[in-house]
Amino acid sequence: MKKEIVKLLKKALNEKGIKLKDEEIGKFIETPPSPDMGDFSFPCFFLSEKLKQNPNQIALEIREKIGNPPVMDFEDIQTSGPYINFVLNRKSLAKKVVWEVLNQKQDFGKVNLGHKKKIVVEFSSPNMGKPFGIGNLRSTIIGNSIANICEFEGFNVIKMNYLGDWGTQFGKLILGYKKFGNEKKLHENPVKHLLELYVKISNNKRYENESRKWFKKLEDGDKEAVILWRAFKELSLNELKKIYKLLGITFDEYDAESKHNKGMDKVIAELKEKKLLKKSEGAQIVQLKNYNLGTCLVQKSDGATLYATRDLATAIARYKKYKFVRMIYEVGKEQKLHFKQLFKVLNLMGYGWADNCVHVAHGLYLDKDGKKFATRKGKTIFMADIIDQTTSLIKKEIKDRTPKISKEELEDRALKIAMAAIFYGDLKNNRSNDAVFDIKRFISFDGDTGPYILYSYARASSILKKVTTKKKFEVFELEPKEIELVKKLSQFPEIVLKSYQNLNPSVIANYSYQLAKIFNEFYHACPVIGSKQIEFRLALVESFRQVLRNSLKLLGIKTLEQM
RNA sequence: GCGCUUGUAGCUCAGCUUGGAUUAGAGCACUUCCCUCCUAAAGAAAUUGAGAAAGGAAGGGGUCACAGGUUCAAAUCCUGUCAGGCGCGCCA
Numbered sequence: 226m227k228k229e230i231v232k233l234l235k236k237a238l239n240e241k242g243i244k245l246k247d248e249e250i251g252k253f254i255e256t257p258p259s260p261d262m263g264d265f266s267f268p269c270f271f272l273s274e275k276l277k278q279n280p281n282q283i284a285l286e287i288r289e290k291i292g293n294p295p296v297m298d299f300e301d302i303q304t305s306g307p308y309i310n311f312v313l314n315r316k317s318l319a320k321k322v323v324w325e326v327l328n329q330k331q332d333f334g335k336v337n338l339g340h341k342k343k344i345v346v347e348f349s350s351p352n353m354g355k356p357f358g359i360g361n362l363r364s365t366i367i368g369n370s371i372a373n374i375c376e377f378e379g380f381n382v383i384k385m386n387y388l389g390d391w392g393t394q395f396g397k398l399i400l401g402y403k404k405f406g407n408e409k410k411l412h413e414n415p416v417k418h419l420l421e422l423y424v425k426i427s428n429n430k431r432y433e434n435e436s437r438k439w440f441k442k443l444e445d446g447d448k449e450a451v452i453l454w455r456a457f458k459e460l461s462l463n464e465l466k467k468i469y470k471l472l473g474i475t476f477d478e479y480d481a482e483s484k485h486n487k488g489m490d491k492v493i494a495e496l497k498e499k500k501l502l503k504k505s506e507g508a509q510i511v512q513l514k515n516y517n518l519g520t521c522l523v524q525k526s527d528g529a530t531l532y533a534t535r536d537l538a539t540a541i542a543r544y545k546k547y548k549f550v551r552m553i554y555e556v557g558k559e560q561k562l563h564f565k566q567l568f569k570v571l572n573l574m575g576y577g578w579a580d581n582c583v584h585v586a587h588g589l590y591l592d593k594d595g596k597k598f599a600t601r602k603g604k605t606i607f608m609a610d611i612i613d614q615t616t617s618l619i620k621k622e623i624k625d626r627t628p629k630i631s632k633e634e635l636e637d638r639a640l641k642i643a644m645a646a647i648f649y650g651d652l653k654n655n656r657s658n659d660a661v662f663d664i665k666r667f668i669s670f671d672g673d674t675g676p677y678i679l680y681s682y683a684r685a686s687s688i689l690k691k692v693t694t695k696k697k698f699e700v701f702e703l704e705p706k707e708i709e710l711v712k713k714l715s716q717f718p719e720i721v722l723k724s725y726q727n728l729n730p731s732v733i734a735n736y737s738y739q740l741a742k743i744f745n746e747f748y749h750a751c752p753v754i755g756s757k758q759i760e761f762r763l764a765l766v767e768s769f770r771q772v773l774r775n776s777l778k779l780l781g782i783k784t785l786e787q788m
Numbered sequence: 789g790c791g792c793u794u795g796u797a798g799c800u801c802a803g804c805u806u807g808g809a810u811u812a813g814a815g816c817a818c819u820u821c822c823c824u825c826c827u828a829a830a831g832a833a834a835u836u837g838a839g840a841a842a843g844g845a846a847g848g849g850g851u852c853a854c855a856g857g858u859u860c861a862a863a864u865c866c867u868g869u870c871a872g873g874c875g876c877g878c879c880a
Contacts, residue, residue, distance in 0.1 A: 253806090262809075266809085268808065270808060270860095270861090273860090280808095305809070306809070307808080307809085308808095352880065389880065392879070393878095393879060393880085394879075397879095437878085482880095505877080506877080506878080507878085508877070508878055510877070510878095517791075518791095519791090519875095519876060519877080520876095520877060521877090522877045522878055524878085525878045526878060527878080529878085531877090531880090532879075532880050557874095558792090558793080558874070559874055560875085560880080561792065561793090562791085562792080562875055562876070563875090563880085588793090588794090595872090597873090622842080626826095626841080626842075628828095653801075653802085654802095655801085655802080657793085657794095658793090658794070658801090659793095659794080659873070659874090660801090661799095661800065661801095663800075666800070666816075669815095669816075669842090670841095670842035671816085671843090672814090672815045672816055673815040676842070677815095677842070680826095680842050680843090681842095683826090684825085684826075684843085687825070687826070688825055692825090727805075731802085735802065735814090738814085738815090739814090745843055745844070746843090746844065746845095748825075748843070749822095749823065749824090749843060749844045749845090750844080752824090753825060755825085
């Protein structure tokens with residue numbers, strides 16, 4: 226529908242001597258504050274500068290130039306001050322939208338922007354040896370959703386988990402284990418035991434040097450160090466995989482810092498060759514002060530490597546392997562400077578593709594009191610525990626409501642609702658801002674929450690289960706809530722596009738909520754079963770369900786047919 | 789100190805990219821209503837009908853941190869101030 230409006234406007238504007246592209250015109254088109262005013266509107270303010278004319282006058286003139294539109298699609302076109310308002314033939318709009326959704330199904334809203342070109346999305350990337358906590362959760366959920374969105378828009382996406390399995394923290398763990406370790410505890414609950422060791426070592430400055438030494442030993446291939454490192458790594462990876470399974474998230478590739486050991490020497494050699502490297506206080510650095518990016522340390526004075534070194538080597542290796550058109554790093558915003566440095570150094574090395582790398586940063590999770598969750602103080606909350614607690618709270622709720630439910634179904638539902646609660650609770654926030662992690666709020670069954678949205682979905686399902694849908698339908702009359710729902714459905718493609726452009730899933734999350742809310746209003750106002758136009762309403766419910774399913778899928782949320 | 793970033797109802801957040809349509813939007817909580825395609829019960833069914841249903845509506849509640857500026861028009865752009873957060877060389 227919007228396209229037709231653009232067409233009309235384009236022609237009219239052309240006659241006034243103004244040439245604009247379709248997309249440019251489309252951008253200006255907006256929705257009037259009240260449906261009484263029309264369905265779409267075109268403000269003429271921006272033209273007044275060019276034409277040196279009163280916008281009200283311009284609106285009138287353009288209106289005149291448009292002339293009489295095809296009656297099939299438009300009911301009326303009128304001006305209101307500087308706005309040109311288009312009143313659509315809502316019945317034909319409703320038909321079109323519903324048809325489109327029902328025909329395109331899971332592909333509704335797709336735009337093939339990517340043409341199968343490759344995008345690497347690195348996300349989650351936990352530090353092995355540390356427990357998977359709330360900090361990692363945001364990257365995991367947001368990154369997953371961004372990957373889904375890119376895929377939906379036609380890219381060939383490589384979901385990449387970059388395991389932090391190298392670095393001084395392993396020196397700490399090795400030292401900690403040698404000093405205070407306990408084999409039995411390690412195997413009973415590896416994650417908790419390793420955290421215990423990590424905290425013990427980190428809280429005592431005496432151990433700093435010795436930890437570094439152990440990491441250096443590890444880099445030099447010391448047997449004892451390597452054996453312990455492998456064991457720690459394997460144990461934590463097992464735990465991680467359990468969590469990903471619960472979250473329902475998969476990766477195409479598990480990359481790891483340790484895999485890029487060899488590349489690191491090369492990078493350092495290359496930096497030397499390209500005369501980017503400088504020695505400073507015994508360490509090797511790349512000076513970036515001219516770019517206002519401080520200095521980037523690539524080799525410690527003891528010869529050991531650093532995070533930046535590994536990231537450089539990794540990025541180069543990845544480009545060789547994938548020739549991506551874009552690489553997205555979904556990592557916390559506290560690493561902004563690091564990524565700026567990383568991209569700059571790659572650029573200075575002559576890698577043009579560095580410009581196609583983006584750091585998609587997210588704010589951190591704060592606790593209910595607005596305080597940070599800190600690993601060092603052992604204040605971390607384990608993801609596994611969070612999932613457990615959430616699921617059991619939800620189980621209680623479900624049992625109260627449907628006491629007869631079978632065990633398997635209870636498990637399945639509770640887990641799905643818990644995930645919807647956690648995922649939505651995260652994704653509804655604009656990713657770059659800090660967010661409060663308050664599980665009680667997330668799992669509330671009403672309001673702006675995951676469970677509310679899932680409930681709306683289930684509601685639609687329960688109607689559709691009772692009556693079989695027919696393929697033909699006629700629209701006799703439209704209630705306000707019906708047209709509102711139709712319009713909301715029709716917005717989905719633009720929403721996905723916007724979300725892709727901003728690499729921000731919250732756009733879709735907020736849309737899902739609004740969609741669910743309008744559906745509930747519709748449900749309240751327009752009974753489906755027993756209605757005169759039951760066929761249309763069923764089709765509308767069906768398309769609602771389809772679009773909601775599409776949005777939730779992009780968010781990484783699994784739906785339930787019933788609740 | 790420098791850099792980045794945030795400040796919108798009691799609380800949690802949209803809106804800011806691309807400035808516009810009299811009252812700046814949601815949710816939670818609070819007050820007052822309403823519904824029954826959901827759940828319990830009865831019936832072959834239409835239906836009856838209870839519900840503190842995970843549904844809907846209304847209401848109260850805001851100097852869009854503050855002060856300037858740009859503009860016909862500012863929550864939105866610019867500058868400054870205040871307050872919080874993050875980052876700034878051998879952690880990742």
